[in-house]
Amino acid sequence: MFLAAGTVDVTPEVNLPLSGAGRGNLPTSGIHSRLEFNAVRMVLGASEIVLVSGDFLSMGHVLRRQAEESLSLDSARIFLLASHTHFAPAVDPRLPVLAEVDADYLALCQERLHQLLSSLMSAKPKPAILKYHAGDHGENIYRRRRALNWKKMRMEVRMLPDFRVPVPGQIDVLVFGDIAGKPLAIVWSWACHPTTFPDRTSVSAEFPGVVRSALRTTFGDIPILFLQGFCGDVRPNLIDNGQGAKSGIKKILYGTTFGHVHMQHWQNWADRLAKKVVGISDLAMDSKPIEPEAMKPWRKVLPLSELQDIAHPERPLVIQGCTLASGLDLVCLGCEPVSGLARHFQTQGRRTLAIGYADHIFGYLPTESQFAEGGYEAEGFRRNFSLSGSYFPDIERRLVSFLNSSN
Numbered sequence: 001m002f003l004a005a006g007t008v009d010v011t012p013e014v015n016l017p018l019s020g021a022g023r024g025n026l027p028t029s030g031i032h033s034r035l036e037f038n039a040v041r042m043v044l045g046a047s048e049i050v051l052v053s054g055d056f057l058s059m060g061h062v063l064r065r066q067a068e069e070s071l072s073l074d075s076a077r078i079f080l081l082a083s084h085t086h087f088a089p090a091v092d093p094r095l096p097v098l099a100e101v102d103a104d105y106l107a108l109c110q111e112r113l114h115q116l117l118s119s120l121m122s123a124k125p126k127p128a129i130l131k132y133h134a135g136d137h138g139e140n141i142y143r144r145r146r147a148l149n150w151k152k153m154r155m156e157v158r159m160l161p162d163f164r165v166p167v168p169g170q171i172d173v174l175v176f177g178d179i180a181g182k183p184l185a186i187v188w189s190w191a192c193h194p195t196t197f198p199d200r201t202s203v204s205a206e207f208p209g210v211v212r213s214a215l216r217t218t219f220g221d222i223p224i225l226f227l228q229g230f231c232g233d234v235r236p237n238l239i240d241n242g243q244g245a246k247s248g249i250k251k252i253l254y255g256t257t258f259g260h261v262h263m264q265h266w267q268n269w270a271d272r273l274a275k276k277v278v279g280i281s282d283l284a285m286d287s288k289p290i291e292p293e294a295m296k297p298w299r300k301v302l303p304l305s306e307l308q309d310i311a312h313p314e315r316p317l318v319i320q321g322c323t324l325a326s327g328l329d330l331v332c333l334g335c336e337p338v339s340g341l342a343r344h345f346q347t348q349g350r351r352t353l354a355i356g357y358a359d360h361i362f363g364y365l366p367t368e369s370q371f372a373e374g375g376y377e378a379e380g381f382r383r384n385f386s387l388s389g390s391y392f393p394d395i396e397r398r399l400v401s402f403l404n405s406s407n
Contacts, residue, residue, distance in 0.1 A: 001292050002043040002125035003176050005185035005223040008116040010055070010109050011035045011203060012089050018201065019057035019099040020086030028089075029201040033209035035088050037113055038223040040176065040185050041120040042324075047295045049077045049322055050120065051187065052113070053225040055205040056082045057099075058361045060092030066110045070117040076299035076320060079332055082357040084228045085194045087204035094315065094360055097384050128176050128184055130292075130325050133284035134351070136169045137276045139269060140192040141237035142339075144375055147254050157375030161256050167191070167234045167339050171277060172353055174324070175284045183219045183285070188277055189353050191229025191339055196236045198263045207236070207270045214274035215281060227330075227355045232338035232364050233377050238269055290325040297322040302402050304362065310389030315362040319403075327351060332358040333365070338377055340367040344400055363387045368396040 011034045015027035035055040042049050050071055054063070059082045067078050090099035091106050142165035147158045174187040194206030205212065208226040215224050240250060240259030250257045299320035305311040318334035329352040331345045342354040363385040364377045371378045371391055379390060392398060 001128050001130060003128035003184055004041040004043075004120045004123045004125045005039065005176070006116050006119055006123075007036055007038045007223045008112045009034055009036055010112050012105055016089040016102050016105055017099045018087050018203070019090045019095070020195070027201070028203050029199070030203070032087070032197065032199060032202040032204035033213075035203065035205055036212075037116050038185075038225045039116055039120055040187065040223060040225060041125060042295065043125045044292055044295050047297075048073070049079065049295055049297050050117065051079045051081070051225060052117070053081050053083060053227060055085050055208065056088050056091050057084055057086060058082050058092040058095060058357065059359055060094065061360045062093060062106060063091060063109060063113060064359045066113050067117060070114045071121060074297075076297040079320065079322070079330070080359050081227055081332060081355060082361070083194060083205065083208045083226050084231070084336075084357045085204065085206040085208065087194075087197055087202060087206055089203075092360055095385060097386055126184065127179050129179065129289040131175045131177065131284045131287050132173065132290050132325070132328060133280050133287055134170050134172045135276065135280040135283070137171050137190065137273060138169045139237050139273060140167055140169060140190075140231075140234050142167050142233060143193075143235045143258070144233055144370070144373075144377065146373075150253060157373045157378075158254070159258065159376055160254055161237065161239060161258060168229060168342060171280055172351070173277065173280045173284050175281055177285070181285070183222055185223040185225065186215055186219065186281060187225040187227060188281070189227040189229055189355065190273075191231040191234050191342075193231050193235040196238050196258075196261055196266060198261050198266050207273055210270040211274045211277045214278050218278050219281065227353060228357045230337040230339050230342045230354050230356050232336040232356070232366070233370070234339050236269060238266060290328060293323050293326045295323055300402075302399075304389075306398055306402065307395050308389040308391045312362070312387065312389070315360065315387070317362065317365070318359055320358065324353075329353070330355065332356070334358045335361050336364040336377075336381075338364070338366050338370060340370070341365065341396070341399070344403065365399070366391070366395070368394060371395060
């Protein structure tokens with residue numbers, strides 16, 4: 001295998017609204033951590049793929065088009081993946097409710113992405129080895145729980161912590177090194193919404209930024225790619241620790257809730273995660289290299305008309321994947337997939353990194369049981385994503401049928 005890797009800063013220099021629900025178009029008040037594109041180009045024989053991660057809520061179709069123009073590769077060979085931080089300016093024009101896109105900033109991101117990808121294609125890839133290790137980190141939590149809606153006096157699914165439902169806690173780490181074993185780039189993955197940073201108006205890469213800094217402190221100033229897992233219904237297990245009247249009322253009405261988190265509480269949580277990822281990376285460094293396996297990238301498009309009653313032809317579900325090495329695969333979806341769907345993408349005897357937030361995310365993708373229960377991930381998200389219609393009750397069966405029929 002041969003590898004080229006790089007990184008570029010895309011932190012805004014002016015105050016811009018941040019993506020994410022519940023903030024309107026409030027401008028930023030400062031910078032907590034830098035925003036970046038990180039990328040690796042993997043070459044094996046006549047085949048190659050490019051993985052790009054970006055500190056954004058959704059990468060969107062404009063950056064996707066820019067990546068394809070800059071690389072001149074078949075679309076199946078280009079993976080454009082967002083960390084899903086809720087503390088970066090918007091770059092996806094198809095999600096205006098979550099935040100309006102600033103044209104100048106989007107143009108800057110296009111220019112920086114082009115620079116990064118052009119440098120990857122012009123650089124001579126270095127001989128590389130790939131090492132892999134995984135470990136569990138149980139500091140994420142299921143965020144759906146039935147509770148009484150006191151205004152409507154009825155039970156419904158609300159965004160509340162539920163410790164009873166298991167969520168995927170596995171952290172996957174891939175370390176690309178040169179022949180001498182020196183790290184060239186690190187790719188890591190975990191399923192957890194980057195939504196709890198306490199300063200709601202600061203630019204931040206959120207917890208992926210904290211982990212990135214820790215990895216660079218340990219392994220050098222190398223590209224670090226974060227691939228967000230199926231975290232549509234998963235978030236940090238940071239519980240409301242506010243002492244005010246509002247927090248007190250919420251505890252009386254709903255018991256344990258999400259809500260206000262002190263900065264030190266969040267920082268301690270992020271530091272524990274970073275320490276865990278660094279430890280798993282150390283174990284990967286000490287492990288045997290994974291044998292290369294022919295990369296066979298693929299890309300499929302599922303029209304939304306197959307999943308719901310209104311088509312939205314400009315916003316299909318894109319699914320793409322590739323073999324990364326012997327026994328290790330990658331599958332990416334252009335949506336916010338919930339954790340319960342990951343099982344449909346695992347193959348016996350192999351490890352598949354099930355990743356969400358590829359290209360443009362059209363909205364949430366729930367399981368059939370969640371759709372029946374209702375709640376934000378089932379149908380409540382639609383206004384924020386400017387997506388009309390309603391899912392078919394057998395949405396999960398339809399997804400699995402598509403996957404099986406297109407293999």
